[in-house]
Amino acid sequence: QVQLVQSGAEVKKPGASVRVSCKASGYTFNSYDITWVRQAPGQGLEWMGWISPYNGNTNSAPRLQGRVTMTTDTSTSTAYMDLRSLRSDDTAVYYCARFYLERRSSSYSYYYGMDVWGQGTTVTVSS
Amino acid sequence: EIVLTQSPGTMSLSPGERATLSCRTSQTISSSSLAWYQQKPGQAPRLLIHGASSRATGIPDRFSGSGSGTDFTLTISRLEPEDFAVYYCQQYGGSPLFTFGPGTKVDMK
Numbered sequence: 001q002v003q004l005v006q007s008g009a010e011v012k013k014p015g016a017s018v019r020v021s022c023k024a025s026g027y028t029f030n031s032y033d034i035t036w037v038r039q040a041p042g043q044g045l046e047w048m049g050w051i052s053p054y055n056g057n058t059n060s061a062p063r064l065q066g067r068v069t070m071t072t073d074t075s076t077s078t079a080y081m082d083l084r085s086l087r088s089d090d091t092a093v094y095y096c097a098r099f100y101l102e103r104r105s106s107s108y109s110y111y112y113g114m115d116v117w118g119q120g121t122t123v124t125v126s127s
Numbered sequence: 128e129i130v131l132t133q134s135p136g137t138m139s140l141s142p143g144e145r146a147t148l149s150c151r152t153s154q155t156i157s158s159s160s161l162a163w164y165q166q167k168p169g170q171a172p173r174l175l176i177h178g179a180s181s182r183a184t185g186i187p188d189r190f191s192g193s194g195s196g197t198d199f200t201l202t203i204s205r206l207e208p209e210d211f212a213v214y215y216c217q218q219y220g221g222s223p224l225f226t227f228g229p230g231t232k233v234d235m236k
Contacts, residue, residue: 035225037172037227044215044227044228044229044230045164045166045172045215045217045227045230046227047223047224047225047226047227050224050225059224061223062223095171095172097171097172099219101219108157108159109159109220110159110178111159111160111162111177111178111219111220112177112178113162113164113174113176113177113183113217114162114164114172114174114217115174115177115183115184117171117172117173118171119171120171
C-alpha cells in the first residue's frame with residue numbers, strides 16, 4: 001500500500017541540527033512532490049517547505065529559509081528534512097506528506113492536496 | 128502574504144447535526160488551490176477535500192466543500208461520532224506557497 005514512513009523521535013539541544021527521513025513505498029517516488037509540515041504542541045499546522053523528487057526543486061517558508069534544507073534520495077525513495085540552529089520553539093511533530101500538482105496550462109495548475117502523510121516524528125529541543 | 132481565517136474557532140454539536148465550517152482567504156484564490164483536512168488527536172491530518180469541492184478518495188459523501196474567491200465552506204451533513212476533530216483549510220500557490228488556516232475544532236455537545 002502507499003505509505004510514507006518517518007524516522008523516530010529525536011531529542012536535541014538548542015543550537016544543534018536534526019535530520020528527519022521519510023521513506024516512500026507503494027508508488028512511483030518521482031511522480032509526487034513531498035512537503036514538510038510541523039505542528040507545535042497544542043498548535044495548528046505550519047508548512048515548512050516542499051521538494052520535487054523529480055528535479056530537486058525546492059521552496060521553503062520564508063521564516064525558515066536559511067535553516068531548513070530538503071533533499072531526496074531517489075535510489076531509496078527517501079526524502080530528508082534538515083533543520084539547523086534548533087531553538088526551543090522548534091519543538092514539534094514533523095510530518096512529511098506527498099502531493100500532486102497537475103499542470104494543466106502554462107498559467108494554471110490543479111492541486112490535488114496532500115493525500116498521503118507520514119506518521120509524524122517528534123522533535124524535542126531542550127537544554 | 129495570503130492569510131487564511133477559519134470560523135468559528137470551536138463548535139459544539141451533537142451527533143446527527145449539521146456542521147458548517149468557514150474558511151476565508153485574505154486574497155482571491157483559485158478554487159483549484161483550496162483543500163480541507165481533518166485531524167484527530169495523535170494522528171496525522173487526513174485529506175478530505177481538494178479543489179474546494181472534490182472529495183478525496185474514500186471520503187464519505189456527508190462531507191462536502193463549496194465556495195470560490197475568498198470564501199469557502201466545509202459542510203458535514205450529519206455528524207457521526209468519528210467526525211469530532213479539528214478541521215483545517217489550506218491554500219496552494221500564494222505566498223508563501225502553502226498556508227494553513229488556524230483550524231476549527233468540532234467537539235461533542
